[in-house]
Amino acid sequence: MRSPLEEEVLARIRPTEEERERIRRVAEELVRAVDSSGKAQGMVVGSIARNTWLKGDRDLDVFMLFDPSLPRDRLEEEGLALARSIAREFLAPHTEKYAEHPYINMELEGLDVDLVPCYRVPDPREIMSAVDRTPFHSRYIAERIRGLEDDVLLFKQFAKSGGFYGSDQMTEGFAGYLCELMVLHYRGFRPLLKAAAGWRRRTFIDMEGIAEKTFEDPLVVIDPVDPRRNVAASVSLTRKFEFVELARGYLERPSPYFFETAGDPPLSREAYGEVLRMRGTRVIGIRFSTPPYIPEILVPQLRKSLKAVRGLLERHGFIVNRADCTMRHRHCLILFELMVHRLPAVRRHIGPPLWQASNADKFMARHAGETIAGPFIEDGCYIAEVRRSYLDALDLLSSVETLETALGKHVKQAMAGGWEVLEGEGCWSEEFAEFLSGFVLRSSPLLRVRRRERAGT
Amino acid sequence: MRSPLEEEVLARIRPTEEERERIRRVAEELVRAVDSSGKAQGMVVGSIARNTWLKGDRDLDVFMLFDPSLPRDRLEEEGLALARSIAREFLAPHTEKYAEHPYINMELEGLDVDLVPCYRVPDPREIMSAVDRTPFHSRYIAERIRGLEDDVLLFKQFAKSGGFYGSDQMTEGFAGYLCELMVLHYRGFRPLLKAAAGWRRRTFIDMEGIAEKTFEDPLVVIDPVDPRRNVAASVSLTRKFEFVELARGYLERPSPYFFETAGDPPLSREAYGEVLRMRGTRVIGIRFSTPPYIPEILVPQLRKSLKAVRGLLERHGFIVNRADCTMRHRHCLILFELMVHRLPAVRRHIGPPLWQASNADKFMARHAGETIAGPFIEDGCYIAEVRRSYLDALDLLSSVETLETALGKHVKQAMAGGWEVLEGEGCWSEEFAEFLSGFVLRSSPLLRVRRRERAGT
Numbered sequence: 001m002r003s004p005l006e007e008e009v010l011a012r013i014r015p016t017e018e019e020r021e022r023i024r025r026v027a028e029e030l031v032r033a034v035d036s037s038g039k040a041q042g043m044v045v046g047s048i049a050r051n052t053w054l055k056g057d058r059d060l061d062v063f064m065l066f067d068p069s070l071p072r073d074r075l076e077e078e079g080l081a082l083a084r085s086i087a088r089e090f091l092a093p094h095t096e097k098y099a100e101h102p103y104i105n106m107e108l109e110g111l112d113v114d115l116v117p118c119y120r121v122p123d124p125r126e127i128m129s130a131v132d133r134t135p136f137h138s139r140y141i142a143e144r145i146r147g148l149e150d151d152v153l154l155f156k157q158f159a160k161s162g163g164f165y166g167s168d169q170m171t172e173g174f175a176g177y178l179c180e181l182m183v184l185h186y187r188g189f190r191p192l193l194k195a196a197a198g199w200r201r202r203t204f205i206d207m208e209g210i211a212e213k214t215f216e217d218p219l220v221v222i223d224p225v226d227p228r229r230n231v232a233a234s235v236s237l238t239r240k241f242e243f244v245e246l247a248r249g250y251l252e253r254p255s256p257y258f259f260e261t262a263g264d265p266p267l268s269r270e271a272y273g274e275v276l277r278m279r280g281t282r283v284i285g286i287r288f289s290t291p292p293y294i295p296e297i298l299v300p301q302l303r304k305s306l307k308a309v310r311g312l313l314e315r316h317g318f319i320v321n322r323a324d325c326t327m328r329h330r331h332c333l334i335l336f337e338l339m340v341h342r343l344p345a346v347r348r349h350i351g352p353p354l355w356q357a358s359n360a361d362k363f364m365a366r367h368a369g370e371t372i373a374g375p376f377i378e379d380g381c382y383i384a385e386v387r388r389s390y391l392d393a394l395d396l397l398s399s400v401e402t403l404e405t406a407l408g409k410h411v412k413q414a415m416a417g418g419w420e421v422l423e424g425e426g427c428w429s430e431e432f433a434e435f436l437s438g439f440v441l442r443s444s445p446l447l448r449v450r451r452r453e454r455a456g457t
Numbered sequence: 458m459r460s461p462l463e464e465e466v467l468a469r470i471r472p473t474e475e476e477r478e479r480i481r482r483v484a485e486e487l488v489r490a491v492d493s494s495g496k497a498q499g500m501v502v503g504s505i506a507r508n509t510w511l512k513g514d515r516d517l518d519v520f521m522l523f524d525p526s527l528p529r530d531r532l533e534e535e536g537l538a539l540a541r542s543i544a545r546e547f548l549a550p551h552t553e554k555y556a557e558h559p560y561i562n563m564e565l566e567g568l569d570v571d572l573v574p575c576y577r578v579p580d581p582r583e584i585m586s587a588v589d590r591t592p593f594h595s596r597y598i599a600e601r602i603r604g605l606e607d608d609v610l611l612f613k614q615f616a617k618s619g620g621f622y623g624s625d626q627m628t629e630g631f632a633g634y635l636c637e638l639m640v641l642h643y644r645g646f647r648p649l650l651k652a653a654a655g656w657r658r659r660t661f662i663d664m665e666g667i668a669e670k671t672f673e674d675p676l677v678v679i680d681p682v683d684p685r686r687n688v689a690a691s692v693s694l695t696r697k698f699e700f701v702e703l704a705r706g707y708l709e710r711p712s713p714y715f716f717e718t719a720g721d722p723p724l725s726r727e728a729y730g731e732v733l734r735m736r737g738t739r740v741i742g743i744r745f746s747t748p749p750y751i752p753e754i755l756v757p758q759l760r761k762s763l764k765a766v767r768g769l770l771e772r773h774g775f776i777v778n779r780a781d782c783t784m785r786h787r788h789c790l791i792l793f794e795l796m797v798h799r800l801p802a803v804r805r806h807i808g809p810p811l812w813q814a815s816n817a818d819k820f821m822a823r824h825a826g827e828t829i830a831g832p833f834i835e836d837g838c839y840i841a842e843v844r845r846s847y848l849d850a851l852d853l854l855s856s857v858e859t860l861e862t863a864l865g866k867h868v869k870q871a872m873a874g875g876w877e878v879l880e881g882e883g884c885w886s887e888e889f890a891e892f893l894s895g896f897v898l899r900s901s902p903l904l905r906v907r908r909r910e911r912a913g914t
Contacts, residue, residue: 197814198814199812200812201810201812201837218837237836237837238834238835238836238837240837241810241811241812241834241837242834244811244812245811245817245834248814248818278802278829279801279802279803279829279830279842280801280802280803280848281801281802281803282801317796319776319797321803321805321842339774339800339801340776340797340800343796343797344736344737344738344739344796345735345736345737345738346736346737346738346778348778353658353698354698354701354702355656355657355658355698355701357654357655357705360702361705364901364903364904368904368907372735372736373736373897373898373899373900374899374900374901374904375900375901375904376899376900376901376904377695377698377699377702377901378695379694379695380658380675380694380695380697380698382901385736385778391737440830441830442830442831442833443830443831443832443833444821444831444832444833444834444839446821447821447825447831447832447833450825
């Protein structure tokens with residue numbers, strides 16, 4: 001049973017009959033165009049194929065299924081040629097894009113259409129690339145989702161509002177397919193929320209009882225069409241429990257704010273500076289030009305770099321409270337909030353124990369006369385108090401040592417071309433306003449909902 | 458074989474024949490006085506009994522051995538009465554003192570004489586208090602030390618100069634008896650140094666092969682008169698390896714500075730302030746009136762208090778570089794050098810994981826609306842960023858929280874009467890000048906020797 005609130009939300013997020021008609025018509029025309037080429041078979045996949053798209057969604061995915069006997073390079077060639085000819089036939093502006101292999105993206109009647117070539121394999125175990133699996137997903141859901149479409153819409157909207165919709169590297173949340181599987185498995189939006197409210201640290205779901213592999217991920221959902229794949233591999237521990245928190249909150253006291261996607265406007269430069277002063281911390285960012293790679297490649301590298309630079313700061317005695325990174329069109333930013341950003345001239349350097357006589361002698365020879373104090377003996381070990389190389393974290397991050405840490409490959413290349421170290425309000429720009437606001441005003445998604453409720457009433 | 462250097466040192470530290478004569482005469486007169494009382498038997502113990510005292514040593518210990526059938530309270534009574542009557546007989550100013558039981562201290566012909574009552578037990582296994590063991594020690598050494606007295610003198614002087622002579626709580630070094638045993642065991646000063654140069658983390662010596670117990674101490678020397686006792690229990694790991702370092706240094710390149718006891722004069726207030734500025738750190742001290750207890754009781758309590766207050770500082774995010782404490786006649790001082798003494802307003806408070814639903818709910822209820830940021834979710838746990846109670850370590854140490862940590866009993870009593878928190882040069886006073894100098898100018902004993910050599914040549 002759906003509540004009046006849920007019905008109200010559905011009325012708002014369900015596509016209109018007119019929208020449905022239009023999209024179905026465009027989809028059918030495209031499929032027909034693929035079929036009539038005689039080279040491949042057209043198929044609509046994604047949420048539009050199974051009536052689980054939210055009003056206003058513009059993504060239409062049309063797959064072109066080629067015969068598996070076609071060599072890979074010919075598939076790419078013929079796939080692109082067919083897609084281009086269709087785009088020209090529809091007079092649609094189009095560009096070539098890349099995932100595992102190239103495809104064509106075009107704009108048609110206000111829709112964002114992808115024309116993706118793939119192989120028509122008889123069994124998902126025989127796929128040659130990840131896109132070959134998509135038609136199987138689409139069929140699996142389409143054959144079972146009838147009667148649960150509205151529940152999928154509610155859950156997708158709930159996930160979008162809660163910030164856990166999307167399996168991309170930046171979001172680390174739930175893909176559309178995962179949303180559908182979850183609703184299917186628990187038979188509805190509310191039963192899913194009730195189950196999630198009780199989730200433990202690790203959750204294992206194997207709807208078809210076919211699992212052939214174990215996973216360490218916080219959420220494991222065995223792909224019904226591929227027993228060796230975790231559909232929820234993208235879901236981070238944090239994102240999982242942000243969902244769990246929202247589920248508990250919604251069950252306890254539902255409100256329309258669980259389905260709102262409009263957040264607070266980002267902080268202005270002045271307001272951002274004001275929050276920093278209140279916190280009393282120093283926030284330092286490393287900014288550099290975004291190299292020409294897609295987020296799926298660059299974001300993991302940014303995360304790796306963040307970890308490396310955090311380690312550098314900590315090895316030098318600077319204490320990090322928070323750290324995060326973001327990739328924008330023009331620049332990337334790696335951001336640190338420091339509890340301690342200035343340190344005294346003296347640094348403690350722990351040497352070998354004296355019972356390792358030759359090591360101890362070497363340590364003494366190296367340090368005698370070069371220290372601020374010591375070497376002296378503490379608990380049987382030599383300790384030398386030496387001059388600290390970097391008294392201020394700003395100097396460390398500006399130094400070549402930053403470039404010499406274990407940065408991601410393309411991040412290192414980009415930073416080799418130069419980087420800026422920015423501080424406090426200096427980090428702020430239009431480009432990063434939203435990211436910086438989220439960074440300093442961080443709160444759990446349920447808390448955000450409750451705040452909006454209070455502000456709204 | 459002794460080197461010319463060692464012979465020169467001996468000529469300086471060996472008591473003159475005149476000194477020997479005088480001390481022996483005083484000792485004999487006192488023993489005779491005890492004997493002639495008919496109540497106890499007199500016995501000279503300590504270094505004077507075995508010709509191992511350094512020129513200028515003033516400590517003469519005369520024990521009064523009573524029959525073990527005498528009840529304990531009678532022993533104390535009769536012991537004190539006899540000692541007092543002897544002191545009066547010799548017209549010597551005297552005072553009552555306490556160790557395990559009371560004794561009389563008197564000044565006689567420039568000597569600092571202790572008249573100590575004890576039981577004359579037939580076997581060290583039957584001792585009733587620690588002082589009963591002393592006559593056995595004295596006899597053990599006296600019967601064996603002949604021909605090694607000068608080596609004992611050299612080692613004692615070496616230990617004094619190196620700062621590891623004395624088994625008291627503050628020194629944590631080698632008692633006189635241990636010095637004698639070591640020279641005896643290794644048959645001389647240089648063989649002892651050669652052995653020590655190769656000591657490992659743990660050293661076990663059982664001269665008589667009688668050990669009946671195992672010990673965890675860094676240096677274990679089984680007492681030849683008591684198989685269940687470690688004579689070196691007082692020796693800390695640091696002190697042991699300060700000796701080892703000096704032994705190695707002396708064997709490599711000996712010099713008279715290994716036997717000098719005069720150190721550098723303590724830093725003036727200005728010079729001390731100058732060193733602090735150079736280090737760039739903040740040094741904060743807790744000062745309070747010394748309660749009326751002997752160092753053997755109070756120093757361990759001071760150490761315990763130091764550890765407790767250090768823990769308090771660290772729990773609040775202040776980073777300690779060094780810490781030490783001292784007990785002086787008027788005041789005690791617990792001193793901290795901080796790497797970080799000021800922190801930002803925000804403090805990270807890690808909450809429960811969300812899969813502990815009721816704990817998580819409680820945490821959220823307690824913190825929502827009271828935080829600077831959060832609660833938010835990180836790796837599945839709630840994190841709240843709350844207002845820090847103490848932004849400055851000075852405020853924390855001035856607060857009642859300091860008194861509420863696990864201080865030593867008498868330290869807590871003394872501090873309940875009030876304490877001062879002093880900072881930087883403000884810690885300096887004549888009383889603490891030497892301690893503060895050692896604190897900031899800390900260096901290994903060998904480094905001190907080598908510096909004196911360079912300054913002296």
